[in-house]
Amino acid sequence: ATIRRTEPTAGSGDSARRFGTQRVLVEPDAASGVAVMKFKNPPVNSLSLELLTEFIISLEKLENDKTFRGVILTSDCPRVFSAGLDLTEMCGKNPAHYAEYWKAVQELWLRLYLSNLVLIAAINGACPAGGCLISLTCDYRILADNPKYLIGLNETLLGIVAPFWFKDTLVNTIGHRASEQALQLGLLFLPAEALQVGLVDQVVPEDQVLSTALSVMARWMAIPDHARQLTKNMMRKTTVDRLVKQRDADIQNFVSFISRDSIQKSLQMYLEKLKQKKG
Numbered sequence: 338a339t340i341r342r343t344e345p346t347a348g349s350g351d352s353a354r355r356f357g358t359q360r361v362l363v364e365p366d367a368a369s370g371v372a373v374m375k376f377k378n379p380p381v382n383s384l385s386l387e388l389l390t391e392f393i394i395s396l397e398k399l400e401n402d403k404t405f406r407g408v409i410l411t412s413d414c415p416r417v418f419s420a421g422l423d424l425t426e427m428c429g430k431n432p433a434h435y436a437e438y439w440k441a442v443q444e445l446w447l448r449l450y451l452s453n454l455v456l457i458a459a460i461n462g463a464c465p466a467g468g469c470l471i472s473l474t475c476d477y478r479i480l481a482d483n484p485k486y487l488i489g490l491n492e493t494l495l496g497i498v499a500p501f502w503f504k505d506t507l508v509n510t511i512g513h514r515a516s517e518q519a520l521q522l523g524l525l526f527l528p529a530e531a532l533q534v535g536l537v538d539q540v541v542p543e544d545q546v547l548s549t550a551l552s553v554m555a556r557w558m559a560i561p562d563h564a565r566q567l568t569k570n571m572m573r574k575t576t577v578d579r580l581v582k583q584r585d586a587d588i589q590n591f592v593s594f595i596s597r598d599s600i601q602k603s604l605q606m607y608l609e610k611l612k613q614k615k616g
């Protein structure tokens with residue numbers, strides 16, 4: 338994928354500077370050591386191969402710059418945090434493309450889930466499936482209080498199955514029983530329900546999502562990095578290792594599953610339904 342970097346905005350000081358790429362805006366504040374990363378892939382921030390690639394590059398840049406200790410993930414698109422995996426990447430393409438795409442999805446999850454940075458999701462819009470997965474990799478989730486902003490792993494509603502590492506990430510967050518129901522029924526939770534089940538940590542008025550994320554960040558950043566990072570690693574490494582050990586097999590499983598005629602039909606019908614919703 339071609340990566341076009343955005344030009345820094347005019348202004349003085351680090352906090353006025355933006356960097357990033359066409360689909361991932363990065364607003365760094367060197368003074369506080371916090372950067373805000375915004376998905377910008379209109380209309381719905383679907384996780385296309387380009388977006389995944391750009392996101393991984395921007396995250397790596399922040400990880401390698403010792404100025405930054407915390408990142409807030411949010412959306413630049415109104416009303417949607419992320420619509421999840423890009424269905425057009427999983428429909429009507431060839432096996433090599435599916436394999437490349439799935440490797441990028443795995444890579445993003447692996448990097449986020451064990452990131453040394455403090456990651457906070459400021460969820461300012463709908464957050465289904467892969468969007469929810471990204472938020473689940475964060476250390477803390479704040480959701481805007483809007484009944485349209487549903488969150489959850491709804492894969493079964495599309496006739497597909499969340500892979501084991503999506504499932505593990507959910508189980509690590511809300512527990513086994515709640516995950517069993519949520520995954521089988523493809524539940525998309527309203528903000529109050531998401532809070533109750535522990536899928537998000539806070540629900541706040543829409544105009545306070547980012548400011549809340551910044552104050553929560555200050556609390557997490559008050560902890561010495563090495564102690565916090567080792568603790569995070571201790572909590573998450575077993576889950577990550579399960580995928581690392583069978584990465585290629587997981588890609589092969591995905592490719593053969595997604596290539597089935599029945600799955601292709603389900604996905605195409607789901608996409609059609611999304612499009613017809615407008616008419």
Ligand SMILES: CCCC/C=C/CC(=O)SCCNC(=O)CCNC(=O)[C@H](O)C(C)(C)COP(=O)(O)OP(=O)(O)OC[C@H]1O[C@@H](n2cnc3c(N)ncnc32)[C@H](O)[C@@H]1OP(=O)(O)O
Pocket residue numbers: 380381383416417419420421422423424425463465466467468491492495497498499500591594595608611612614615
């Ligand atoms: C073994 C396989 C495991 C893989 C696991 C998969 C996990 C996934 O992430 S699959 C993706 C699941 N995502 C969803 O179910 C969400 C679908 N989208 C929506 O529900 C709504 O779009 C959303 C609530 C996010 C936003 O609603 P609106 O603001 O009303 O927008 P529209 O629905 O009108 O959509 C605008 C435009 O975007 C297209 N779209 C939406 N989602 C996706 C997507 N995930 N991938 C690709 N394209 C998507 C939608 O079709 C519309 O297109 P146009 O009609 O051409 O404008």
